[in-house]
Amino acid sequence: MANNPENDEKTLQEELSLPIHLADRVIKSAHEVESSKLECAELAKQVDRLSQQLRSAVRIAATTPSLYERPVRRIVADVAKNLERAITLLRKCKHSGVLRQVFSITTTADFRKVSNLLESSIGDMKWLLSVFESDGANLSLPPIASNDPILSWVWSYIATIQMGQLKDRAEAASSLVSLASDNDRNKKIIVDEGGVTPLLRLLKEGSSPDAQIAAANALFHVATDRERVRIIIDLIGIPTIVSVLGDSPMRVQVAVVNLVAEMAELDPIAQEEFARENVTRPLVSLLAMDTVLDEPKPQSGKPSIHSLVQINKELVGKGTNPNSRSASFSSNHYHSDGSSRGGHYRKERDREVESPEVKLKLKVGCAEALWKLCRDCLLNSRKVTETKGLICLAKIIEREVGDLQLNCLITVMEIAAVAESNPELRRSAFKHNSPAAKAVIDQLMRVIQEETNPDLQIPAIKAIGSLARTFAARETRIVGPLVARLGNENVDVATEAAIALGKFVCIENFNCVEHSKTIIEFDGVPSLMRLLKATDRTNEQAHMHCLVLLCYLALHVGNSKALEQARVLSTLEGGARSVVAQNPDMKEVFYKAIHHLSLYQPGAHPHRQTYMP
Incomplete structure (x- = not known):
């Protein structure tokens, strides 16, 4: 350091x-x-x-x-x-x-x-x-740096950022961007010579959007490994970054959100620090701009006068026009500390004059930052679900295309992956009676069924697989489309479907037997056997996942004619060795599945010497 x-x-x-x-x-x-x-x-x-x-x-x-x-x-x-x-x-x-x-x-x-x-x-x-x-950077070469001119340039630029006029400071920060873009050695010199602190100060001051953008870009190009990210953290940089993100012009926010994404991707400590500063709130707010986020509520007859009065009071209390059709989440501009500060009118005006290209770029960046913050991070995942984050993601997945839609899908995928290993988050965020959870599931299934782009289908399938334990025993609406994807012409999509279905029928899933029956009913075995054949000798991992799914089906519905007709017993006997070699924990499951099948299939002898993994 x-x-x-x-x-x-x-x-x-x-x-x-x-x-x-x-x-x-x-x-x-x-x-x-x-x-x-x-x-x-x-x-x-x-x-x-x-x-x-x-x-x-x-x-x-x-x-x-x-x-x-x-x-x-x-x-x-x-x-x-x-x-x-x-x-x-x-x-x-x-x-x-x-x-x-x-x-x-x-x-x-x-x-x-x-x-x-x-x-x-x-x-x-x-x-x-x-x-x-001088007023600006001095690019002459002092004798002490004759063997390393970069050192004198870095000194000159940092001195200008710390002590110069505003215009010169912005230009010096841009010059550091150019130096940092060249190689890692330059980045190390910038950090070692104390460049991070004045860059953070320039970012925080807010006196010039151009200067803030230059400072954010310089920090972005410096923070390309975990060690340098930690230096920014140690210098109390994250509170500054979150504060600027919540209260700056949109083009500044574009640069800052890229910095947030970069730091979150490189360092789990940065993820946790951003979570403590509640960075997900401004990110979701920016992502939701121009999007109406009212969750649909079930109507039971005409509303009473009392209920109308109560709703009106709530809306007025929130500062919302009760005569408007709906309230947008983006109308409440909360900052990192959850407070609401001045400048609301100015920011609304800035948004009106900003180009659609800048708005889209900011939304794409926010969605990318969210999935990088949520990856393997319970705290950030919970914070997104505790806001209107899920309903926002669902609406964007439904209406948008391109990188924005993809990044929102990946965000849902990462939150679902965290929920898979955390029952509390799974129950609170994806409970059946939650309108936000229903909206997300509906959009995931729509993507799985209607989209043809594997880049979109794969994260949607992964997300559904992670949430397998939340679905009811006869949830054919979910299992059926996954079974259909087993026959997808794209092997990666088909493999992800097999992995997801494996989570529906694994022993840890309470409804594994019912889900197994559903897969059989939707004629999943022939598609699975074709996928198994297609991945033989070409994709070892995909082949293993197909065998694991077959194994669970055999264990739960071993008396199925579909398994007998597909010669699943011999397939499992032949593939058990390779699967167990890759995944020793499956040894007992494979043995039980093979033994279970041998009890039901004609000509098979349950006490014969078969391969025991």
Whole structure:
């Protein structure tokens, strides 16, 4: 992690006082020498220039509250070393007589070397002062960075971001984007030299959308591995990012939401920190803009006068026009802390003038950020389902196309995957009487049945498979279309259908027997056997999933004629070894399935020596 100057033992003034003191000693010693007086006088002139530069740096440090200290400390430390070498050389020149003759052999070479070092220090200080005194970045090359020009550029850009005028700060942040885009080494230099903090400050200030976008893009290009994401977290960057996301112009939000997605994808700690800052609320709100999210409520006859009055009070209490047809979730602009701040009218006006392209880009980014936040994260998944997130996702899946529809499908898939291993979330978010859950299931099934694009079908099938335990015993509306997908011409789609059906009929599913009967009724065995044959020797994983599904069917409905006609017993006996090798936990299940089938099929002998996995 980059060193934080605030944690250093010495203040910047203390760091600068040392070389100033050394410079005074050099000048004093130069007047006391007994030999090489001309050379020493030249050294004294160089050091006098250096002393003046150091004192200028002290004045700048004293009058600049947000001074970028990193290059100052690095250059001043180097200056101090060179001045100490000058003092050592001048000590030799104080000797006289025999001692002077002993040291005179090396004096000429030493003077040249020390003079060159001092000249480099003068060049470094000149560059440093020009950076702090200029309005924009200084792209000249100081001697200290002659072997690594990137270092001086990074110093210059960061100094401008921290201390420059607004326009120059935005340009410097954009320049860091270009550097960070080149390679990982540049990204590391930017972080090590303290670039994250001023970028976060520039993002937070909100004085210029262009500057905020440049800062967000720079952070996005820096945060490309877990270590650098953690640095942003450690510098309390996530509260800043969430705050800006909830209260900025749309084109700024586009850049910020990309940063959220990148960090969430790379680091589970970032997922948890974003969850603590409630980032899903502004994301769902932005995703739902221009979308009416009222959940349909069952009507039982005409509403009473009392109920109408009560509804009217609730709407007024929420700040909603009771005469409007419905209320949109996006009309309530909550921020990361759940509060509602000023600027509502301004943001509505910004949305009206913003182009449809920017709106779509923001929605696509929000949906992508949501699925990356929810992946394997219970806290974020729960927060999405506790808002109107599910109904929002369902409506977008129904009405939109392209990346927006796909990202919303993947978000549902990731939430369902978390719910699969968390019964509490599964019961609360996907309970049968929930209108939001029903809307999501309806759209997943519509995609499975009506869409032809495998990229859409696969996440929908995976989501239904993850929710297999929530469906009733004779839920043919769900199982039937999955069985039909076993015969899909796309092997990946067919394989996902087999995996999903496997979750319906696995032993852990309370309704496994009824679901198995449904698969048989929908003529699933012939399709499964064809898929099994198609994946033999070409797709080992797909082949295994088909065998596992057959195994469960055999275990639950072993007396089925469909299994006998398809010669499932011999198929399982032949494939058991390969499945168990990949999945040892299936050993006992396969043995029981084979034994169970042998009890029902004519010609089979239950006590014969068959392969026991």
